[in-house]
Amino acid sequence: MDRSPKDDKRDAKVVVVTNLTRNVVEGHLSTIFGFYGELVKIDLPMFGKSGQNRGKAALEYADADAAQKAASHMNGGQLDGAVLKVELSDLPIRT
Structure with missing residues (x-):
């Protein structure tokens, strides 16, 4: 099945x-x-x-390679005892 780069993120x-x-x-x-x-x-x-986070965050990298690396290395990784879910997104971060 052909996937366009957009599907691939x-x-x-x-x-x-x-x-x-x-x-x-x-x-x-x-x-x-x-x-x-x-x-x-x-x-x-x-x-x-409460001033506590809502359980999710969006992080924007200067380049796509860094985002790819972060997503592949950190998805399933742990932070403060919780297993993280890290996905690429092509949506811009709200300002």
Whole structure:
């Protein structure tokens, strides 16, 4: 079956990380995911009342190769005892 590059998300620079524990803050993500390449944006939505994260984050890399590496190495990896789900996304991060 032929797949266009768009289906493949080969150009995707954004990774979406889900199953984050409540303890995770932006600093953790930039340290761990910054290992794979330059991060240009981190979107970690928080609950207003508690100030805790909502369990998911979007990270934008400067280049697609870094995003690919991060997704393949960190999907199924652990952070703060939780198994992460990391997927490539071709959607831009909200500002």
